Amino acid sequence: MRFGVNHTPSVGWFHSWLDFSASDTARDMEAIASLGADHVRIFPLWPVVQPNRTLIRKQALADVATVVDIAGSFGLDVNVDALQGHLSSFDFVPSWLDSWHRRNMFTDPDVVASTAAYVEALAAAVADRPNLLGITIGNEVNQFAHAPHPSPHDITAEQGHAWAAAMVAAARRGLSSGGSGAVGLEARHASAPPVAGSAGSRPEPLVTVAQYDAAWYDDAQPFGPEHAADHGDATVTHSWVFNGSATLHGALGPGSVRHGEYLLQLAAAWNRDPARPNWLQEVGAPTNVVDPADAASFTEQTIRHVLDAQNVLGVTWWCSHDVSRSLADFPELEYDLGLFTNDGRLKPAGEAFAALAREHGSRAGAGTAATPAPTTTGLVLDDVLADGTTRYGLRADCAPGGRFAAAWLALAETDPDGRGPQVVLRSRLGDAGLLAARGITRCVDVPADLDGTALSVAHPATMP
Incomplete structure (x- = not known):
């Protein structure tokens, strides 16, 4: 499994x-590499790169490419996010989309075309870098589409599909036609392997669409599971336990x-291709619900559970520095979300991350334990009603x-191997x-009474 870090400068x-x-960036990348990480995710600010709808700054694109090169010099692959978008409670939206120039970022034809031009240009600027892991369309852009955003850009699910498809196509055009010439610094560390499932020493970069967890948990959010599973090359999840999990279960509760x-596991259920990679692209230990004294334990337990999930491309921790x-x-x-303090001191959570990366990560080398066979039990999610229509709620x-x-x-906690069930x-x-492709041999229904621990077998899987 790949271990990475979201870079906060x-x-x-x-x-x-x-x-x-460049010197500040190099210092950060050297620190990240010291953890045993094999990749970083970086976040150029959209308004900095495209301050006017028809102006994409060449120097800004060059700066992004330089960061990719610097990371490569420390053996790190890089995923570049395009639309920032939203970061740590702040919105970074170009002035040509706001106030007097307010237009719907998802449906206005001129805006969509200009945004696609930016995504394409950004992808082209880094396309020839051998340590390019991929392009993510943006950081949780779905938060702009519905409440609790104070001024959402309203869309339908169908319009969300059209927008996502247009952005993915733009990224792929840039990757296929781009490249600014010389690669520059030595980029790929000899021990950092290609992306799982790719061929050759230079894998095809991934194009992904990232959403915050309302896509999985909020029926009113127009971007949903299908948008995550149907667009791009991997299904991306962002896991934050301040969403109610820690309040319900405690910071270190199951x-x-x-x-x-x-x-x-929930994301994998929506994948049409059972071999599609699943990427935990953001996860962290938020101190509003996880006591700093528990952060290292939270980090270790979270990652150890992820190790046994199916087709996991990797885990990318939020974030590098406070x-x-x-x-x-x-x-x-x-x-306080960093694995390092702002002045570069490694925190206990960083030590826990590093120990796991060195034991299980792609740079661990020979002797790393093989990925276990998938759990054979599938818990059935009622996505449709009896008449075949989508079930609201x-x-x-x-x-x-x-x-x-x-x-x-309940199933996960009673499994003899300590593994959570797949979702069907x-x-x-x-x-x-x-x-069969997912290795599921029995499927069970959610019981009417959740007080017990046993779930009855409802649908024996018919194996070919």
């Missing part, structure tokens, strides 16, 4: 893109330390405290080939 936070420093594992206390107006929890049922979430956790959509129960 230690000097100037993401505002550092305004006065980019429902908290298994939340990342649960989201990965936010400097000299910067104002962040929510309190945002200041489906996502709420999956949210922390929901009936399905409780049933999954009821609409796909008849697909014997899909079940």
Whole structure:
């Protein structure tokens, strides 16, 4: 499994893109590499790169490419996020989308075309870098589509599909046609392997669409599970236990330390291709619900549970460095999420991450334990009604405290191997080939009474 870190610059936070420093970046990347990580995720600010709808700054693109090169010099692959978008409670939306120029970012034809041009240009600027892991369309852009955003850009699910498809196509155009010439610094560390499932020493970069967990838990959010599973090359999840998990279960309770594992299993149920990778692209130990004294244990338990999930591309921890206390107006929890302090001291959570990366990560080398066979039990998620129509309330049922979430956790906690069950959509129960490919030999229903620990076998899987 791949181990990575979301890079929060230690000097100037993401505002550092305004006065980019290669030396500051190199210091951060060297620290990240010292953890045994094999990749980083970086976040150029959208308004900095595209301050006008028809202006994409060449220097800003060059700065992004330089960061990719610097990371490569320390053996790190890089995933580049395009639309920031939203970071740590702050929105970074270009002025041509706001106030007097307010237009719907998902449906206005001129905006969609200009945004796609930016995504394509960004992808092209780094396309020839051998350590490019991929392009993510944006950081939790679905938060702009519905409440609790104070000024959402309203869309339908169908419009969300059209927007996501347009952005993925733009990224792929950039990757196929781009490249700025010389690669520059030595990029790929000899011990950092290609992305799982790729061929050759230079894997095809991934294109992904990232959403925050309302996509899985909020029935009113127009971006849903299908948008995550149907677009791009991997299904991305972001796991944060301040969503109610830690309140319900305690910071170190099973429902908290298994939340990342649960989201990965839930995501896998929506994949049409059973071999599609699943990526835990954000997970962290938020101090508003996880005591700093528990952060190392939370980190270790979270990652150990993720190790046994199916087709996991990797885990990318949020984040590399704490936010400097000299910067104002962040929510309190945002200041202390780093694996390093702002001045570069490794924290206990960072030590826990590093130990696991060195034991299980892609840079661990020979002797790393093989990925276990998938758990053979599938818990059935009622995604459709008797007439075949989509069931409203489906996502709420999956949210922390929901009936399905409780049933999954009950099964996970009683499994003799300590592994959570796979998730199977009821609409796909008849697909014997899909079940066989996922290694599922029995499917069980959510019981009417969740007080017990036993779930009855409802649908023996028909194996070919």
